[in-house]
Amino acid sequence: MEPILELAGLSKVYPGGLKALDDVDLTIRKGEIFALLGPNGAGKTTLIGAVCGLVRPSAGTITAFGYDMARDWRRARSRIGLVPQELSTDMFEPVERAVSYSRGLFGLAPDKARIEEILRSLSLWEKRDERIMSLSGGMKRRVLIAKALAHEPDLLFLDEPTAGVDVELRKGMWAVIDSMRERGVTIILTTHYLEEAEMMADRVGIINRGKLLMVDEKDAMMARLGRTEAHITLAQPLDTLPPAIARFPVELEADGASLCYRGGDGTGKGKAEVAELTKALIGSGIDFTGIETRESSLEDIFVSLLGKEGGVA
Numbered sequence: 386m387e388p389i390l391e392l393a394g395l396s397k398v399y400p401g402g403l404k405a406l407d408d409v410d411l412t413i414r415k416g417e418i419f420a421l422l423g424p425n426g427a428g429k430t431t432l433i434g435a436v437c438g439l440v441r442p443s444a445g446t447i448t449a450f451g452y453d454m455a456r457d458w459r460r461a462r463s464r465i466g467l468v469p470q471e472l473s474t475d476m477f478e479p480v481e482r483a484v485s486y487s488r489g490l491f492g493l494a495p496d497k498a499r500i501e502e503i504l505r506s507l508s509l510w511e512k513r514d515e516r517i518m519s520l521s522g523g524m525k526r527r528v529l530i531a532k533a534l535a536h537e538p539d540l541l542f543l544d545e546p547t548a549g550v551d552v553e554l555r556k557g558m559w560a561v562i563d564s565m566r567e568r569g570v571t572i573i574l575t576t577h578y579l580e581e582a583e584m585m586a587d588r589v590g591i592i593n594r595g596k597l598l599m600v601d602e603k604d605a606m607m608a609r610l611g612r613t614e615a616h617i618t619l620a621q622p623l624d625t626l627p628p629a630i631a632r633f634p635v636e637l638e639a640d641g642a643s644l645c646y647r648g649g650d651g652t653g654k655g656k657a658e659v660a661e662l663t664k665a666l667i668g669s670g671i672d673f674t675g676i677e678t679r680e681s682s683l684e685d686i687f688v689s690l691l692g693k694e695g696g697v698a
């Protein structure tokens with residue numbers, strides 16, 4: 386698919402010597418949702434800042450919509466929207482005026498109908514005349530999204546869009562992000578909620594200490610690195626593993642009171658094997674009273690990857 390953004394050898398060393406981005410190569414495809422995951426201080430905000438012209442790269446190139454950002458920054462920037470982590474200005478402004486102003490900043494003519502559409506899609510229309518400071522945290526966050534959408538960007542960065550937002554609102558945000566994707570907006574989001582990346586993203590990039598460790602289709606990543614874990618509580622404790630289940634990746638745990646299965650590959654193969662295992666148990670007269678099965682999440686994968694890397698930044 387057509388690349389919309391290309392980072393090549395991108396590095397950022399902050400004054401004082403901290404290397405926040407270390408030789409990052411990344412291509413973002415038109416229309417995808419890309420989740421950039423990493424622990425605190427990994428370099429996510431720096432990467433976004435570099436693309437949005439807020440951070441000056443120390444080395445490397447950024448090409449957005451075919452424009453070299455170092456030379457044609459203005460042209461490319463007008464097609465990029467940024468939803469920062471926090472609202473820093475406009476607190477005294479009414480919602481609608483602040484959003485219209487954001488549109489004007491990019492040199493676009495006022496368009497009341499478009500602003501109304503954006504505010505309605507974010508359930509902010511009823512609040513259009515209220516000052517931003519009087520809104521709840523979740524609404525303030527939606528104002529940030531409205532402001533970023535006001536100039537109709539083709540590429541949208543969402544830096545922690547749902548941090549500190551309750552579950553209900555988070556789901557509402559996901560719906561908003563989904564509708565933006567349907568409109569053809571390419572989205573790059575950072576999140577600490579791995580579940581969010583699992584739900585939303587087409588591709589996932591994992592960054593730590595400024596280095597992009599892995600970029601892959603989310604499903605492929607989960608299939609490659611995912612596992613199934615099942616705990617089977619036995620009616621009677623066992624001393625040893627019965628031969629009938631020796632072919633399965635199982636271990637006795639809790640002094641023989643339960644069996645633990647760890648296997649599969651994140652594609653559902655593990656669940657099928659657990660079903661086979663239970664049949665084998667029944668077939669050899671071993672009774673059990675409960676089964677708890679869990680598919681490993683993106684979070685498990687993330688934690689184990691960072692563990693291998695030697696800890697977080």
Ligand SMILES: Nc1ncnc2c1ncn2[C@@H]1O[C@H](COP(=O)(O)OP(=O)(O)OP(=O)(O)O)[C@@H](O)[C@H]1O
Pocket residue numbers: 399400401403404405423424425426427428429430431432
């Ligand atoms: N202006 C700056 N001057 C010096 N160091 C900075 C500056 N901004 C960020 N850093 C450092 O660069 C590193 C990367 O920071 P960055 O904000 O990009 O990480 P992040 O992945 O967005 O973290 P978080 O998840 O906490 O937002 C951190 O060690 C941070 O302290």
